[in-house]
Amino acid sequence: MLQMGDEVTLYSVVFVVVLLGTRSPIWTTVLTVSLYLFLALFRFPQVPTSRARQVLHPAKGVSEVAHRGGGHDAPENTIVAIREASKNGATGVELDLEFSADGVPILMHDETVDRTTNGLGPLSQMTLSDLGRLDAAAKHRLKDKFAGEKIPTLDEAVEECIKLQLTIYFDVKGHPDEAAVALKELYKKHPVLYNSSIVCSFEPRVIYKMRQSDPEVVTALTHRPWSLSRLGDGSPRFSSLWKHNWMTLMDIVFDWAHHHVLWKLCGISAFLIQKNFVSVDYVQYWAQRGVEVVAWTVNTKVEKEYYQELLQVNYITDSLVEDCEPHY
Structure with a gap:
């Protein structure tokens, strides 16, 4: 639950900002009260802490989650990667949910097949049959070892994870309506997922839609501060100074909303944050709100020891067997 101090801070900040912007005490009061009523009426409660912990900590200690199934060790988002x-x-795998042109939920990170397969073109123009003819290992560093690996459907991947008793982090790339329907059907077909999976997304609308569809599902918001104005390595996303400054301002607003409004509205159980922003204080900040921190993407032995021994929080990694390049 949001602490009383948070409540006072949230509405005080809103009140002051709106007052400075409108210079109208009446409109300031109306808008602040409207925000309060909106959150009170439309927010989702967090799922029980005991079940969230069962999902996030299926075994004792810190959970090590394979990013895209472990994209350094095997072709990402494939059955062989899961194995x-x-x-x-x-302990678990993070899998990316996308859709073929004929509406079948599949595993794919990008909106095109260019980067990971021997094909070209957007998913929106490829049916499941088209995708079935592609080699999902074609661009991987171990392509000879895993040659011919196919793009799996969501259902195929989930059945493999259940068989191997792996926790699933469903990373929903978009399509909030379609994803909510597909995942609701999946949870209905495999009830074990309620205690062994979590639905995550960079888009708060996706998580809110999922909670609307099935409020019993454990969910998380994924976030990287400054993502609108800067690339993962910190370099500016835009060459135009005015556009960079505008998006920087939007980053500040978006980050504030994540930490003070959106998490509460969606009733999340975990917050997936880019590793560079995780600290002891940051973990404690979320723990006070009943939310667990999961760091991404942790790719060196030294970093893993830091998360396991000092921070004691779950992390997502590209490799379970060796150090590999940073991933933003």
């Missing part, structure tokens, strides 16, 4: 992750000791 390799399990063999290498992962």
